[in-house]
Amino acid sequence: MKKPVNAKSTRNGFWALRFKLNGRKISTRVPPTRTLLDFLRLELGLTGTKGACLEGECGSCYVLVDGKPMNSCLMLAPQVQDREVTTIEGLAQNKKLDVIQQKFIDCGAVQCGYCTPGLILSAKALLAENPHPTREEFLVGMEGNICRCTGYNKILRACEQAADAMGLKKK
Amino acid sequence: MNRPTDTLGESAARLHVTAKSSGAYETGPMKVVGKSALRLDAVGKATGATKYGQDLFDKKFLFAKVLRSAHPHAEILGIDTRAAKKLPGVVAVLTHKDVPGTNLHGLIRRDQEVLCSKKVRYRGDALAIVVAKTEEVAVAALEKIQVDYKPLPSVLTMEDALRVDAPKIHAEGNVLGEKHLRRGDAPRAMRDADVVVEDTIQTQTVDHAFLDLEAGRARYDGKMLTIEVSGQWLHEERRLIALALGQPLEKLRIIQPATGGAFGGREDISIQIYLGAAALKLKGKMICLRYSRSESTIVRHKRHPIRIHYKLGAKKDGTLVAAQITFYVDKGAYASTGIAVMRKASSHATGPYKVPNVWVDVLGVFTNNNPCGAMRGFGAAQTAIAYEGLMDRLAVKLGMDQAELRRKNLVKSGDEVTTGQVVPYATATECFDAVLQRIDWKNRSYDTPAPHLKRGYGISIVCFGLGYGDGFPDASRARCRLTPDGILEVYSGACDVGQGLINMIAQIAAEEVGVPLEKVRPILSDTALTPESGSSSATRQTYFTGSAVHIAASELKTQLRDIAASHLQELVYEIKIENGAAFNVHRPERRMTLKEIARVGKKRGFSLEAMGVYKPPTMPENTQTGQSMRAFVTYLFGSHACQLLVDTETGEVKIERYIACHDVGKAINPDQVIGQIQGGVAQGIGMALMEEVVMKDGKIMNPGFTDYILPTIRDIPEIECIVMENPDPGGPFGARGVGEPPLIGTGPAILSAIYDAIGTPIRELPATPERVWRALLAH
Numbered sequence: 001m002k003k004p005v006n007a008k009s010t011r012n013g014f015w016a017l018r019f020k021l022n023g024r025k026i027s028t029r030v031p032p033t034r035t036l037l038d039f040l041r042l043e044l045g046l047t048g049t050k051g052a053c054l055e056g057e058c059g060s061c062y063v064l065v066d067g068k069p070m071n072s073c074l075m076l077a078p079q080v081q082d083r084e085v086t087t088i089e090g091l092a093q094n095k096k097l098d099v100i101q102q103k104f105i106d107c108g109a110v111q112c113g114y115c116t117p118g119l120i121l122s123a124k125a126l127l128a129e130n131p132h133p134t135r136e137e138f139l140v141g142m143e144g145n146i147c148r149c150t151g152y153n154k155i156l157r158a159c160e161q162a163a164d165a166m167g168l169k170k171k
Numbered sequence: 172m173n174r175p176t177d178t179l180g181e182s183a184a185r186l187h188v189t190a191k192s193s194g195a196y197e198t199g200p201m202k203v204v205g206k207s208a209l210r211l212d213a214v215g216k217a218t219g220a221t222k223y224g225q226d227l228f229d230k231k232f233l234f235a236k237v238l239r240s241a242h243p244h245a246e247i248l249g250i251d252t253r254a255a256k257k258l259p260g261v262v263a264v265l266t267h268k269d270v271p272g273t274n275l276h277g278l279i280r281r282d283q284e285v286l287c288s289k290k291v292r293y294r295g296d297a298l299a300i301v302v303a304k305t306e307e308v309a310v311a312a313l314e315k316i317q318v319d320y321k322p323l324p325s326v327l328t329m330e331d332a333l334r335v336d337a338p339k340i341h342a343e344g345n346v347l348g349e350k351h352l353r354r355g356d357a358p359r360a361m362r363d364a365d366v367v368v369e370d371t372i373q374t375q376t377v378d379h380a381f382l383d384l385e386a387g388r389a390r391y392d393g394k395m396l397t398i399e400v401s402g403q404w405l406h407e408e409r410r411l412i413a414l415a416l417g418q419p420l421e422k423l424r425i426i427q428p429a430t431g432g433a434f435g436g437r438e439d440i441s442i443q444i445y446l447g448a449a450a451l452k453l454k455g456k457m458i459c460l461r462y463s464r465s466e467s468t469i470v471r472h473k474r475h476p477i478r479i480h481y482k483l484g485a486k487k488d489g490t491l492v493a494a495q496i497t498f499y500v501d502k503g504a505y506a507s508t509g510i511a512v513m514r515k516a517s518s519h520a521t522g523p524y525k526v527p528n529v530w531v532d533v534l535g536v537f538t539n540n541n542p543c544g545a546m547r548g549f550g551a552a553q554t555a556i557a558y559e560g561l562m563d564r565l566a567v568k569l570g571m572d573q574a575e576l577r578r579k580n581l582v583k584s585g586d587e588v589t590t591g592q593v594v595p596y597a598t599a600t601e602c603f604d605a606v607l608q609r610i611d612w613k614n615r616s617y618d619t620p621a622p623h624l625k626r627g628y629g630i631s632i633v634c635f636g637l638g639y640g641d642g643f644p645d646a647s648r649a650r651c652r653l654t655p656d657g658i659l660e661v662y663s664g665a666c667d668v669g670q671g672l673i674n675m676i677a678q679i680a681a682e683e684v685g686v687p688l689e690k691v692r693p694i695l696s697d698t699a700l701t702p703e704s705g706s707s708s709a710t711r712q713t714y715f716t717g718s719a720v721h722i723a724a725s726e727l728k729t730q731l732r733d734i735a736a737s738h739l740q741e742l743v744y745e746i747k748i749e750n751g752a753a754f755n756v757h758r759p760e761r762r763m764t765l766k767e768i769a770r771v772g773k774k775r776g777f778s779l780e781a782m783g784v785y786k787p788p789t790m791p792e793n794t795q796t797g798q799s800m801r802a803f804v805t806y807l808f809g810s811h812a813c814q815l816l817v818d819t820e821t822g823e824v825k826i827e828r829y830i831a832c833h834d835v836g837k838a839i840n841p842d843q844v845i846g847q848i849q850g851g852v853a854q855g856i857g858m859a860l861m862e863e864v865v866m867k868d869g870k871i872m873n874p875g876f877t878d879y880i881l882p883t884i885r886d887i888p889e890i891e892c893i894v895m896e897n898p899d900p901g902g903p904f905g906a907r908g909v910g911e912p913p914l915i916g917t918g919p920a921i922l923s924a925i926y927d928a929i930g931t932p933i934r935e936l937p938a939t940p941e942r943v944w945r946a947l948l949a950h
Contacts, residue, residue, distance in 0.1 A: 041228075047219070054463060057877050058382065089219050111850065114223065145883075148381055148432050151849030151852055151890055
């Protein structure tokens, strides 16, 4: 892996790391081989990001990096140097749930809940890029997330209702 | 009466709740039960605040890793852990010598060593545990452990296992056991039958693939060993851990973290005993352990692959007269719950169809493959694929419509099923008619947009015995308590593994006592706090634990009305509790809140709590004939219909329409019932079309989601749910259950539709494009 430009090697092989996490500046040190997933969960205690397949197939570990959903199980922590990361913990603003979170709850799209954070971030990125997706565009946008409990029907409905609600707000 | 209860107000779900009173159970209008209240744990899950097993880790804790066998079948000559122990950062290395108890576990037969001492029987067998300061060090230390194996010839197929000269996997041989069912004289009736169809069907090994990998932590403080790991039956797990570790039950506390799915995959012990053994050795230290996806897949039991020989005989008019069925069940290396799965296959051998003469033989065979055990459907899922497949074949041979043939032979109220048990409220016909009507069976169209596309329609019917059955002790307990703040606490040891029993419990308690749902606080799954409620399996929690909660809540209510009556100086039978307050029905101004009742009650020495136990009996089967007058506490009915397109050039299947109808007795929370149906159907689609654990030389070739193909949002069509409510007198507010039947109905409906489309059966699951294409080629 190419060493990020401003990363400085420090003692014990730790690398310096600066990035923006859920709107706050973070400056810390990290072993260069630590995955972003483990870094967020074990070092920063943000356990809302889940690991499930650990090979980039299920989307449970999605975080938004500069607004794009990324598998945090496949990224190394130093790769977010100078970038902006949003995790599920950063979605609610002033204790008010994001409309996507609210719709997931209202539509019964949450069962065991393990895929939920990843799915919500997936939908968040999709709707930010395309506020009025067609059914097909939703399917394309969400097919990177595996859910084993719900059969996806309610998830799709939650996403579509969230899009409608966000559209109404704009008008 | 018809009551659409789609609370989301969308026609997309096309939900209708229909009810036909069986006259057995009547309920008045309800305030909380029957409402799609939002999930009580949804906000935590949607914000990432909920803590699952792995979320309890901290950098400063110790981390454990487990060494797995390098061979599917080998003797262990020696284990040398010296080099591993010397590695900096390693705190302890444990082998079988460090497990203080029997070192054995297994749900029905304790035949599996926690850490193997003499022999390994599959590649998931454990040999040693390393505890280190970090996970990385623990992984590095595993590689330093030297195991001296003497490899034995491995037994990978049932044929090999049954040879006289086959290497013995267990001391007693390679046969786990047999199950038999004898009802009438099937061979004779078969000879007299006008039409006979016969086939062999092979189902595949399926993985639960729950997302939340096995993970948890444990600590021994010198008095109490606390283990926080997700399971499906905490109190039974505590018994198994106690035996394996030689500890008294009182010394063990098992707590369930939030659980990301189970589907039967957490029924067998996973990491609990490893953590317990390590914690006992390292007093005062918190120890964490988590599996990777591949370790989870390699170690965990699977759905049994079963080879089913099915012979079905009927009269010219389509009346079934005989069935002869043999199941060969690949058990893998250990017993697990296999013998119960085998019984479920035999007791459900003809599903919802009335057959006067049935002979069933089930043989469970050990191999050096992954152990097989519980998974949603539990033997009945595989069986349904066989009986529905044969019904289709029979319909073709008779020149009869497949729906008409099925309808003619369905079990009706008062009929006996295969076990000889009379089913008092059979609603198979009602469910079947509902889906036929919805899909407009009579007017089904085979027109397709292109000649290489063929359309097919499939139907299936489920008749499923709820609970453990066959006399196995099956009980749920629950406790209700009114706190000084007027909160209704409900304690139950039942595990919410994602299915939503937290709402089921809270809604039943709220309804019975008469409080709003916000005033109920469910406290679940902690052996130190909650009474035993049996396992979250066998579609039993709503029926069993729901009833226990109902009983406890009712007892508590009696106490609360009593307190209110004496305090208000009113007659107790005129006191009603509604919306969190007790009042006189004739003088509603004479009232007091639950908080006041709690204060007064405490002063007067009332306990303000009540226990509920629900233990409806079943009877053991006759081991020769498999007959039992009361094999199961009740039966569940459902029916599915599916419309699909087969691409004859590629073998791909596209589901165009899917309809599932289930009689749940009473939907405590209709929205969650639909969630269970849609989720079950999705898993059924996975099993029918894509999921397969591929084993080679005892090794799983696809232990990750890259190669183990799971349904995504693109693979699952809109699943139209019809929720039928025919109350069951034994369930809370008439509820039956819903967990497994949606999965059981799906595989057969899809395979039936593929057969309808291409005219040749798929005999080996899953029906991947390649298998469908090959079937077309051979046709």
